[in-house]
Amino acid sequence: MPEIFRAARIAPMTPGWPLLEDAAVVVHDQEILDVGYFADLRRTHSGPVRDLGEVTLAPATFNSHLHLEMSHLLGRTRPGQGFVPWVESLLAQDLYALDEPQVRRELARLESRGCAFVADISTRNAPRLAAILAESGLFFVSFLESIGSATPVDEAALLPQIPAAAESGRGACAAAGHALYSTSAELLRAAKAASAAQGLPFSLHLAEHADEDAILLSGQGAFLDLLRQRGFIKDYAAPGSRPVPLAARLGLLDEATLCVHCVTIPDEDIALLAATRASVCLCPRSNEHIGVGQAPLRKLLDAGINVCLGTDGLCSNVDLDPLAELAWLAGRQGRGLSLCEGLALVTANPARFFGLADRLGSLAPGRAARFSVLPKAVLEAFSESI
Numbered sequence: 001m002p003e004i005f006r007a008a009r010i011a012p013m014t015p016g017w018p019l020l021e022d023a024a025v026v027v028h029d030q031e032i033l034d035v036g037y038f039a040d041l042r043r044t045h046s047g048p049v050r051d052l053g054e055v056t057l058a059p060a061t062f063n064s065h066l067h068l069e070m071s072h073l074l075g076r077t078r079p080g081q082g083f084v085p086w087v088e089s090l091l092a093q094d095l096y097a098l099d100e101p102q103v104r105r106e107l108a109r110l111e112s113r114g115c116a117f118v119a120d121i122s123t124r125n126a127p128r129l130a131a132i133l134a135e136s137g138l139f140f141v142s143f144l145e146s147i148g149s150a151t152p153v154d155e156a157a158l159l160p161q162i163p164a165a166a167e168s169g170r171g172a173c174a175a176a177g178h179a180l181y182s183t184s185a186e187l188l189r190a191a192k193a194a195s196a197a198q199g200l201p202f203s204l205h206l207a208e209h210a211d212e213d214a215i216l217l218s219g220q221g222a223f224l225d226l227l228r229q230r231g232f233i234k235d236y237a238a239p240g241s242r243p244v245p246l247a248a249r250l251g252l253l254d255e256a257t258l259c260v261h262c263v264t265i266p267d268e269d270i271a272l273l274a275a276t277r278a279s280v281c282l283c284p285r286s287n288e289h290i291g292v293g294q295a296p297l298r299k300l301l302d303a304g305i306n307v308c309l310g311t312d313g314l315c316s317n318v319d320l321d322p323l324a325e326l327a328w329l330a331g332r333q334g335r336g337l338s339l340c341e342g343l344a345l346v347t348a349n350p351a352r353f354f355g356l357a358d359r360l361g362s363l364a365p366g367r368a369a370r371f372s373v374l375p376k377a378v379l380e381a382f383s384e385s386i
């Protein structure tokens with residue numbers, strides 16, 4: 001029998017529907033049958049009513065970029081001093097020592113906070129993490145991140161086949177590239193091609209910090225020296241281009257690519273990025289933690305770019321909760337941003353990018369009955385625009 005969930009407010013995140021007061025969602029067999037004002041739905045649907053009270057109900061959230069394999073690094077990196085000191089503190093750790101119990105705890109915490117999807121980036125542990133994600137209740141993409149210059153001949157080394165991911169019915173494995181300065185053009189193209197061949201998304205850290213611009217433009221900088229010392233880069237010739245034009249020239253940007261960070265992006269590159277139809281994932285608390293500045297959110301939205309939100313890993317953040325990320329962002333860049341525009345960054349926009357808009361990202365008939373309850377911090381951050 002259907003159940004009627006009543007809430008003081010519902011944000012359906014469907015076009016043309018604002019925040020509904022005294023509203024309800026009708027749920028049957030873990031699927032949404034109907035959404036609307038409680039008084040209307042009470043007349044048209046039978047079934048028990050569960051009154052959730054004075055809450056704002058929203059679609060379950062997406063975390064569009066995190067690094068689960070670095071969960072054990074919480075509180076162990078150097079904050080606020082820029083990218084090179086942060087990387088130095090990162091490289092002093094046992095980076096890829098996957099702590100499986102902690103990962104499972106983090107995933108359970110995410111589900112309990114109304115998160116329904118994660119896009120995980122893993123350099124060394126992608127097959128294991130895909131299996132762990134398949135055991136969770138989350139929808140997911142498990143990206144295997146390529147880094148360095150050795151391009152494998154075997155495609156499975158770029159994009160692992162993990163049967164448990166597909167069998168879960170909630171996930172997929174895909175290929176990612178680390179960044180333009182750390183990964184050769186040939187390897188980035190091969191990873192993009194491996195994902196594209198199967199209609200899968202591709203992810204790339206892009207325009208994250210000023211050191212990235214310096215390395216690509218002039219081939220100089222403290223960060224490049226560090227990469228050379230550590231053996232990540234040997235014979236480096238600067239392409240003499242900013243990140244976005246270079247990624248476009250390499251054929252890495254299209255509607256299936258998620259560009260992560262986009263902090264150091266001038267106006268002309270925003271227009272170029274919009275023309276490629278690539279999506280962008282911001283990680284504002286990670287950018288703050290590392291001390292690299294903030295992405296121009298308003299300009300990206302005004303250019304028509306599909307913007308999503310991620311937390312990055314616990315090596316540069318304090319939790320993995322998309323709603324905590326949204327509250328932080330709205331508290332600093334929320335001026336002129338409506339609650340629905342903000343919520344779209346963790347619901348409708350990533351649902352569109354990851355091809356899940358018919359299951360998640362909005363509250364409408366036929367969608368999965370997965371919800372989040374907006375915490376006080378989000379409501380307060382948007383209080384002027386509600």
Ligand SMILES: [Zn+2]
Pocket residue numbers: 065066067121205260312313
């Ligand atoms: Zn990242």
